[in-house]
Amino acid sequence: MAIASERTAAFPTAQGFGLGRRLRKLAATGRRNKLGTVGVLLVAFVVGIAALAPILQRYDDNRPFQTINPEFNPTANPIDIATNPNLGSPAILNRFEAPSGEHWLGTDQFGRDIYARIIVGAKLAVIIGVGASLIAVISGTLVGLMSGYFGGKTDLIIQRFVDGIQAFPGIVLLLLLVSIMDQPNVPLTVAALGFLGFAVSVRIIRSAALAIRHSTYVEAARSYGATDTRIMLKHVLPNAMASVLIVFSISIGAYILAEASLSFLGLGPADKTTWGKMVNAGRNSVDLHPWEALFAGSAITLAVLGFNLAGDAIRDELDPRLRGR
């Protein structure tokens, strides 16, 4: 990767423009691709929230808010408490509060601040989306390069393995993989999502490598005795870099969505506040207390929307043939 980074930095504008010209070019791209601009702004918004979560969240996401119970009677006997449950507890949870100045987005069934939980959830969504995409793109690039470059039996075996992964219904494979731990944690979730994404990345990188493999510059490199590793890293990879960047950016939204589904089904990262869990918790009483499900669901939608639009924009800029797909 290190070898390629020098070139990838300059990839979109291969001639190396000055900073001012680049900014102007970026602004022009933004004007042309309005949806992409919306996407990039949304991503910046979500990532900004995730990065500044400790400052923005106001309260701890697991703090149960309660008020002192005016009716509390420490000397009440069990029979009185049975007739009037309010007597038994010194404090009452502020459950299911509507949005207010104190709780911007209301409180959930345990009296926790929904706003704080949404903010904390953003952090997790970004970490999981980007992390899974990184794993998928790095492993997919390594294997895809080899598969496309060597071809033959290596290619055949790798591709059948990829077929095998893709023959699974995605969510079943995910559920199976995160079950490897009794209490799935964040790294396991990221790895499981990355494994699923690996199959897709391999496909795309492989086809890029296949196209490059027969180019004259690869032939030239081989003729002066470059090793396979060198050709792959110095010639094939830099020229497949557009595909690599596309693969990285295009699926982040899908990973966030998949993690939300896992959390919704109860197999997301344990002990973490996630948007999927919030929708699941909020849906049971959605007719009476819709806030939690609505806000958490909208948060997922916005984040996924932003990453999808930004990913589409990056793909359109790097590979105009795919525009609008």
Add this chain to the structure above:
Amino acid sequence: MTNYIIRRLILNFFVLWIVASIVFVTTHLLPSDYVEKQVATNLELADNSAAIKEAQHVLGLDKPLWRQYTTFMTDLVTGDFGTSYESRQSTWHELRLRLPTTLELGILIVFVSFSVSIPVGIISAVRQDTWVDYVLRAVSILAIAVPVFFSAVVLTLIDLKLGLFKIDIIGAPHLWTEPINALKLYSIPAIAGGLSGGAGIMRLLRSQMLEVMRQDYIRTARAKGLRDYRVWIRHALKNAMLPVLTVMGLTLAGIVGGQIILEQMFNIDGVGRYVFHRLIVRDFPPFQGTVLVIAFVVVTMNLVVDITYAWLDPRIRYT
């Protein structure tokens, strides 16, 4: 062509073998098996390690892994997809019970997704860059980003707030027993599932239509004086549908796997919910069997799609 099909069939078997191996290895990597899971949930057995040993022995869970693997594979080859630890019924039996329900929901979802995405995709393409196109594209982009469970929650909320109808999630009505109740139960998951499935098809169809509309034969068709409508449907759509068929084929294949999230949410006892619960209780034989059946349908559908492709488009020749 025949050679191609035979080669693909052989490769498909190889792929299914890989699926079976992945499923076998992963299920045995899980930290607890069926017996331990049962003990964990039934506390009175907590200290009874002799009973655990015996139960594991009865279920064959104490055999060496390679032995279990070879038994698993030979059973698969003879068409034995395992017996549930819990119900002591064969996987086939359990699937037969649930497949109708899953197909019921799946067909409704596919119906919604196709009947929304195809007209919308065509309209969006032929009215490119008008406000109709912008609205339809915005809706489709949103529909891809909304989690299916969230749209289901929102639809439920709308239904409850407007007092439209009550959903019977306990009685398990079917379209052929209680059609009205069944439609009430299935309408929300069908719309939610159909929208998220249809959005992708719509976008693909739109871009394919735009591509095709630029072709010479479309100009020829127009020059012949054909009506717009006829050009769109007979000339453009027919060619634009080819890549869309791939996605549709996979959507159809996906029906069999069931809709885990929607079935779970609405308490619909279909294949998706079944396979999810088998994993939760670590009832592996029917889990593995069901996954293999689903994978079989997917790879077969892929082959069918590729053959249909060549049949529909004479330019494609497989060798």
